[in-house]
Amino acid sequence: MAHQEKATRGVEWRITLGDGSSKSLVPDAGPISRIWIGLKGLIAGLVLKVWKFLMRAWDIGVDDPRKVIHCLKVGMALTVVSLFYFMRPLYKGVGGNAMWAIMTVVVVFENTVGATICKSLNRVFGTTLAGFLAFGVHWVASQSGQEFEPLITGASVFLLASTATFSRFIPSVKARFDYGAMIFILTFSLVTVSGYRVDKLFDMAHQRISTIIIGTSLCTLVTMFICPIWAGEELHILISRNMDKLANSLDGCVDEHFNFNGELKDSDKQPDKKLLGYKCVLSSKATEESMAKFARWEPAHGRFNFKHPWQQYLKIGASMRSCAYCVEALNRCIDSENQAPEFTKKHLSNICLKVSSNSSSVIKEVAKTIKTMKRSPSIDFLVEEMRSAVQDLQNELNFLPKLLSPPEVLHPESKETETTSTTHLLEVIPVVTFASLMIEISSRIQAIAETVEELAELAEFKGEAQEKAKQNQPDTNRIVASRLNDDQQTMKALERV
Amino acid sequence: MAHQEKATRGVEWRITLGDGSSKSLVPDAGPISRIWIGLKGLIAGLVLKVWKFLMRAWDIGVDDPRKVIHCLKVGMALTVVSLFYFMRPLYKGVGGNAMWAIMTVVVVFENTVGATICKSLNRVFGTTLAGFLAFGVHWVASQSGQEFEPLITGASVFLLASTATFSRFIPSVKARFDYGAMIFILTFSLVTVSGYRVDKLFDMAHQRISTIIIGTSLCTLVTMFICPIWAGEELHILISRNMDKLANSLDGCVDEHFNFNGELKDSDKQPDKKLLGYKCVLSSKATEESMAKFARWEPAHGRFNFKHPWQQYLKIGASMRSCAYCVEALNRCIDSENQAPEFTKKHLSNICLKVSSNSSSVIKEVAKTIKTMKRSPSIDFLVEEMRSAVQDLQNELNFLPKLLSPPEVLHPESKETETTSTTHLLEVIPVVTFASLMIEISSRIQAIAETVEELAELAEFKGEAQEKAKQNQPDTNRIVASRLNDDQQTMKALERV
Numbered sequence: 002m003a004h005q006e007k008a009t010r011g012v013e014w015r016i017t018l019g020d021g022s023s024k025s026l027v028p029d030a031g032p033i034s035r036i037w038i039g040l041k042g043l044i045a046g047l048v049l050k051v052w053k054f055l056m057r058a059w060d061i062g063v064d065d066p067r068k069v070i071h072c073l074k075v076g077m078a079l080t081v082v083s084l085f086y087f088m089r090p091l092y093k094g095v096g097g098n099a100m101w102a103i104m105t106v107v108v109v110f111e112n113t114v115g116a117t118i119c120k121s122l123n124r125v126f127g128t129t130l131a132g133f134l135a136f137g138v139h140w141v142a143s144q145s146g147q148e149f150e151p152l153i154t155g156a157s158v159f160l161l162a163s164t165a166t167f168s169r170f171i172p173s174v175k176a177r178f179d180y181g182a183m184i185f186i187l188t189f190s191l192v193t194v195s196g197y198r199v200d201k202l203f204d205m206a207h208q209r210i211s212t213i214i215i216g217t218s219l220c221t222l223v224t225m226f227i228c229p230i231w232a233g234e235e236l237h238i239l240i241s242r243n244m245d246k247l248a249n250s251l252d253g254c255v256d257e258h259f260n261f262n263g264e265l266k267d268s269d270k271q272p273d274k275k276l277l278g279y280k281c282v283l284s285s286k287a288t289e290e291s292m293a294k295f296a297r298w299e300p301a302h303g304r305f306n307f308k309h310p311w312q313q314y315l316k317i318g319a320s321m322r323s324c325a326y327c328v329e330a331l332n333r334c335i336d337s338e339n340q341a342p343e344f345t346k347k348h349l350s351n352i353c354l355k356v357s358s359n360s361s362s363v364i365k366e367v368a369k370t371i372k373t374m375k376r377s378p379s380i381d382f383l384v385e386e387m388r389s390a391v392q393d394l395q396n397e398l399n400f401l402p403k404l405l406s407p408p409e410v411l412h413p414e415s416k417e418t419e420t421t422s423t424t425h426l427l428e429v430i431p432v433v434t435f436a437s438l439m440i441e442i443s444s445r446i447q448a449i450a451e452t453v454e455e456l457a458e459l460a461e462f463k464g465e466a467q468e469k470a471k472q473n474q475p476d477t478n479r480i481v482a483s484r485l486n487d488d489q490q491t492m493k494a495l496e497r498v
Numbered sequence: 499m500a501h502q503e504k505a506t507r508g509v510e511w512r513i514t515l516g517d518g519s520s521k522s523l524v525p526d527a528g529p530i531s532r533i534w535i536g537l538k539g540l541i542a543g544l545v546l547k548v549w550k551f552l553m554r555a556w557d558i559g560v561d562d563p564r565k566v567i568h569c570l571k572v573g574m575a576l577t578v579v580s581l582f583y584f585m586r587p588l589y590k591g592v593g594g595n596a597m598w599a600i601m602t603v604v605v606v607f608e609n610t611v612g613a614t615i616c617k618s619l620n621r622v623f624g625t626t627l628a629g630f631l632a633f634g635v636h637w638v639a640s641q642s643g644q645e646f647e648p649l650i651t652g653a654s655v656f657l658l659a660s661t662a663t664f665s666r667f668i669p670s671v672k673a674r675f676d677y678g679a680m681i682f683i684l685t686f687s688l689v690t691v692s693g694y695r696v697d698k699l700f701d702m703a704h705q706r707i708s709t710i711i712i713g714t715s716l717c718t719l720v721t722m723f724i725c726p727i728w729a730g731e732e733l734h735i736l737i738s739r740n741m742d743k744l745a746n747s748l749d750g751c752v753d754e755h756f757n758f759n760g761e762l763k764d765s766d767k768q769p770d771k772k773l774l775g776y777k778c779v780l781s782s783k784a785t786e787e788s789m790a791k792f793a794r795w796e797p798a799h800g801r802f803n804f805k806h807p808w809q810q811y812l813k814i815g816a817s818m819r820s821c822a823y824c825v826e827a828l829n830r831c832i833d834s835e836n837q838a839p840e841f842t843k844k845h846l847s848n849i850c851l852k853v854s855s856n857s858s859s860v861i862k863e864v865a866k867t868i869k870t871m872k873r874s875p876s877i878d879f880l881v882e883e884m885r886s887a888v889q890d891l892q893n894e895l896n897f898l899p900k901l902l903s904p905p906e907v908l909h910p911e912s913k914e915t916e917t918t919s920t921t922h923l924l925e926v927i928p929v930v931t932f933a934s935l936m937i938e939i940s941s942r943i944q945a946i947a948e949t950v951e952e953l954a955e956l957a958e959f960k961g962e963a964q965e966k967a968k969q970n971q972p973d974t975n976r977i978v979a980s981r982l983n984d985d986q987q988t989m990k991a992l993e994r995v
Binding site for chain 2: 054057058061062068069071072073075076077079080083086087100103104107108151154155158159160162163164166167168170171173183186187190191194195284286287323326327329330333398430431433434437438441
């Protein structure tokens with residue numbers, strides 16, 4: 002029998018059951034090898050998954066080495082703080098409470114300097130305030146006798162925890178002291194409740210606060226002095242990079258619409274990437290807000306003073322988003338089914354391209370103003386140029402009917418001509434929509450330029466006085482050169498996205 | 499002397515200085531009262547500020563009583579967990595490690611059920627995993643002799659902390675296990691490092707894990723069974739409420755453009771509020787994402803199964819935002835300086851209003867589908883109606899030239915007519931832009947309806963079979979009634995914003 006043949010391959014185990022029949026315990030070799038193959042597949046799949054995961058992690062690290070540096074900084078800070086356990090004299094000073102220093106480092110160490118300082122201050126002040134309050138409550142409770150002590154303690158924990166939790170819902174508190182409120186609740190509960198059992202409450206509190214201060218100071222020092230990542234600088238770079246992206250996607254969008262990328266279709270990915278730059282602008286609101294929130298905790302660093310107007314960056318971001326909404330609408334014009342006929346497109350393409358190139362050079366100039374933190378001598382000139390291009394576009398729109406209606410004017414044969422003209426207007430609609438969106442975009446770009454001008458005033462950007470002489474005769478060669486330079490930079494930045 | 503007169507009013511203190519001159523220590527009554535007035539002003543200002551702050555807090559509480567309930571829940575959970583300190587038998591079981599239970603409650607208790615469960619599971623698994631690893635490392639370190647122990651411990655802390663910190667940058671880990679990774683670092687460092695000093699390491703670890711499990715279970719129970727706030731339900735409500743807002747601001751925008759609110763100008767605030775509803779849609783991306791993130795940790799609740807397709811809500815949100823971008827562009831048409839002449843507006847107003855009312859009723863019907871979780875029998879009909887209205891609008895645009903060119907066709911006197919026609923086309927541009935934006939919006943609304951249809955399929959919404967019979971003859975009375983009802987609800991919702 003086939004079954005017996007298989008069974009002889011391995012050692013055979015038999016159990017004689019109660020009813021006299023016997024059953025082989027050797028599983029068929031077939032299933033085993035099948036299981037083995039399945040297992041191998043499973044393991045291979047798992048290895049592949051892990052490998053992919055590691056590759057992705059590697060990419061993230063290569064993409065932004067500062068993340069790797071941040072991780073090493075965390076590891077370093079933790080190792081340093083562990084010394085409190087390893088070195089006898091240090092351990093004697095703080096004892097088992099050294100764990101609070103470790104805990105503080107783990108919880109407080111954040112990616113940016115601002116976030117770390119914000120959390121550190123919140124932790125120190127939250128702990129101190131809660132500690133004092135808890136002492137007061139503990140004293141009152143201990144005076145009121147054995148029976149009432151748990152009651153008073155419990156009630157105070159309930160009341161203060163509820164109130165502090167509620168305060169976290171208030172926007173002004175949430176923006177600055179969210180973490181502090183949590184630490185307040187934590188410390189208050191721990192100290193009040195521990196007071197019921199621990200005798201040397203004051204020693205404990207003293208040790209805890211000092212270990213927390215050690216932990217926060219260590220974090221602040223490491224984060225500030227070893228390859229610091231400043232939230233303010235990040236915000237600054239984010240805004241100027243987003244501006245470049247916006248300018249590029251505006252350019253790309255107009256090029257696409259007038260089919261000037263027809264020849265470039267072989268490098269398909271390039272225009273897509275360019276086109277979708279505005280999406281970064283649309284989606285970066287939350288990042289901007291958190292960066293601005295942390296930036297105001299940061300001391301003066303690099304080119305930024307302590308009171309740098311970070312809130313103004315949020316306004317710039319908002320005006321950029323308002324412009325990006327329009328670019329989004331413009332982008333849809335490309336996909337729109339009823340495209341305009343070639344001749345009307347040809348008619349408007351030059352002026353539209355001019356408007357778009359002028360608009361995007363205004364954005365790029367504004368981005369440069371932010372990047373260099375110097376007032377641009379040519380921005381007024383560029384805005385004026387953009388305006389005049391918009392005026393030209395409007396004039397061209399005026400002339401559109403002439404292009405459409407020649408048959409009408411020459412041969413006024415009632416019905417027939419009307420249909421021709423009708424068809425024409427309908428065909429022109431996409432172009433007209435496109436053009437009026439361009440006009441709207443340029444007015445929003447002007448708004449961006451104004452918010453940046455406000456920033457320049459608030460932050461006292463320099464460079465106006467020295468270059469005022471040149472203002473009336475802008476060095477166009479320089480502008481063109483810088484524009485090319487900007488383009489290259491942006492392409493690099495986009496490749497990194 | 500005036501000075502003496504003043505001095506006599508109070509008790510006078512004099513010190514005879516070394517040089518024989520004497521000086522009055524009584525400060526002038528003038529400065530005192532001035533300081534007093536200043537102080538009173540300061541205190542009054544402070545009281546006013548505190549009062550305002552409290553009023554705002556009160557408003558927040560009245561606005562959403564669930565926030566108050568959440569705070570009471572936190573207070574309650576903390577008080578319950580404090581019992582471990584107060585009751586001797588409980589305290590004997592876990593000892594000083596009871597503080598870990600308190601800490602867990604403070605840190606883990608979140609507003610929504612999903613967030614609490616997510617953090618609880620992260621905390622438990624992070625702690626357990628780190629605990630086992632730390633035991634392993636501690637064993638290896640203790641085998642390698644007194645000298646190498648601190649070295650091995652320190653190196654392992656550095657390595658694992660860096661790796662775990664890096665893993666928090668990987669999007670897939672960040673989305674689910676961000677908190678778990680932090681807890682992993684915390685526990686690993688604490689256990690490894692404490693192991694150097696603490697003898698009964700196993701007892702300590704055992705007690706900590708059990709207290710953490712006690713804390714997380716308590717949080718999960720309280721958050722799930724006392725007035726639970728489900729992240730999933732919040733997301734569900736947010737999406738349907740935002741749809742209503744979108745519909746209302748679309749309606750309001752079109753009304754405003756055709757000046758139908760001229761009579762309502764006395765209640766100035768109403769249209770503004772309505773108009774700006776779409777801004778909620780634009781700004782709710784982050785909220786939606788975090789809700790969806792937490793919703794998938796939630797068990798089945800109310801009308802939602804465990805595997806409810808929460809990700810689809812994000813798609814719906816994205817399609818709504820894409821529509822809101824266009825509404826934003828439309829909204830700017832109202833503010834645009836060069837408004838169309840009255841007669842062209844009049845010509846298009848009826849059909850534009852029809853498109854907008856049809857579009858918004860599609861959105862409202864779709865919102866109702868989500869609210870009731872029942873497939874709408876009339877949605878196909880409504881979409882078809884919207885499409886035909888769009889077709890009508892396109893036809894009307896076809897007829898625009900007839901309205902514009904009559905003088906041209908009747909008196910073809912070259913130059914002069916051209917100018918008339920020219921002016922006309924330019925004047926028509928805003929209306930054409932407005933109309934083509936309306937067309938674009940309606941196509942995006944169709945996209946919204948499609949994503950909701952996908953949701954209905956994924957979540958197996960009911961109601962199609964029962965009402966299929968009615969599908970061909972929708973009960974318009976019912977639709978109108980429900981529309982009115984929706985309007986009222988949305989107005990209430992808007993007032994709460």
